[in-house]
Amino acid sequence: MLELDKRSYMLFDGDCGICTWFADIAMQMDRRRHFYIEPYQRVPEPEIRPFGINHADCGRKLRVISQKGTLRSGAFAVNYFLSHYYPWRLLVALLYLAPPLLLVEMLVYELVARNRRHLSRWMGMKACLPQK
Secondary structure, three states, X not given: OOOOOOOEEEEEOOOOHHHHHHHHHHHHHOOOOOEEEEEHHHOOHHHHHHHOOOHXXXXXXXXXXXXXXXXXXXXXXXXXXXXXXXXXXXXXHHHHHOXXXXXXXXXXXXXXXXXXXXXXXXXXXXXXXXOO
């Protein structure tokens, strides 16, 4: 069962090289242990259904379930994570104060997410498995 009373959950695609690479960076940053950073494949699907998501959803975008049970996806999940750490929280504040910058971030996230299989291969990482 998800232990939201202790930490938020960051669920990433453990079958994707670029996703795993970013998750490793996040684990190094998370010295205060605000997050459980887990491949979604390790979390039983019935445990995430109450938050309105399933494994297929997690396979498309990064998902964060906060300690309060709020779901964030994609660029907003990245921002939620980064907002817990200085100086990154300043960048996140700037993104939200300048909506055009936030839009650019969202577009870049979508571009990377849609092309992560190719990016992983190009970077010499484990290529993402096809979606079921």
